[in-house]
Amino acid sequence: MADILKGNYDLPVKNPDPKDVNPFEAKALEKLGGSIAFIMKDRTFKWEPPKSEPPRP
């Protein structure tokens, strides 16, 4: 994933690191979070493993 997501410039603003959040905040943030979200950067909206690859156990 690192080579998919690697950018080519630095933003002037540093995003807050989730590890900086205290445990109380983290717990409350968990409840604020919505449903699942991960966006694959290569225009993949629907993914299945290649047919040549068997399902892993």
Place this chain on the structure above:
Amino acid sequence: MSLLGHRISDLLHEATFLKTSSIGLANARMNARKVQYTVNHVPVPSYGDSCLVIGAGPSLKRNQSIRKISKSDYDGIIVAVDGALAACLREGLRVDYVVSLDTHPDRIVRWFGDPLLSTRREDDYFRRQDLDPDLNGSETEKNEETIKLVNKHGWKIRALLSTSVAPEVAARCIEAGMQPCWWTPIYDDPRQPGSVTREAYNLTLAPCIATGGNVGSAAWVLAHSVLGKQHVGMVGMDFGYAPGTPYERTQYYHEMKALLGDRYEEGYIPCEDGWYTDPTYFWYKKCFLEMAALAPCKTYNCTDGGILSGDGIECTRLNTFLRRFS
């Protein structure tokens, strides 16, 4: 006021993964035994090359969007999110597909009519929520009405269910005559070792679908990447709260108070024309804009309200979309 809200929004991706991946995976294990069809088996009607996604945001009722659609000659496919299903059926609108994603153990089944409502723990969510205001009062009576409507019309509707939903949701759909077609939500990169998505996929072999964090965005993804429609319109995709909405009627009111205490109002993010949003919905908007820029379809936001606009989205009047695709 909104800086705090923006900061919270930036942290939500990690928080969401922590919150939903374990519950979603547990639900997938329980749902696996029920998986007969996946979205690869979805029959797609041949009429039209457009799809209308019906979200459950406040503009749906404010603009009487469902009534406009039902009175039009629109001949494309209609996909409703779970929270909009009852409103569509009350207005007599044909719904081809309903989508459900959320992992909540007992709230989501209410959108389909909850046969076990009287046994549930006390929860003020439906009295407060703005997704279907008709459910705010007379909960028992409205629930009975929803059960009847869904039972009557369910056989005509295909349920596109994420494997992350609680097993009760699938059971209710089957009870109502809806044949579920399953999909796996993308939690993380399925190509990486240790992927939760891949683990969930292996349980059911249901294709992995990007969700954008919420059922409305997921319905939009299904419209173009499963149903193959080139033109996808959306209504009720506000991602925010109408002017004048009291904070206690927002989706995450209790959670915002738990996180921020007396400063909870500072977590909300003001937008244009009196609309405002919370960190979660603001994050949904960011995710959607990222996806819209990559999408293989033309996206029309016909919500006529809310905060969703940007590159890759054409904001257009609903009547214009309906006329074009009638």
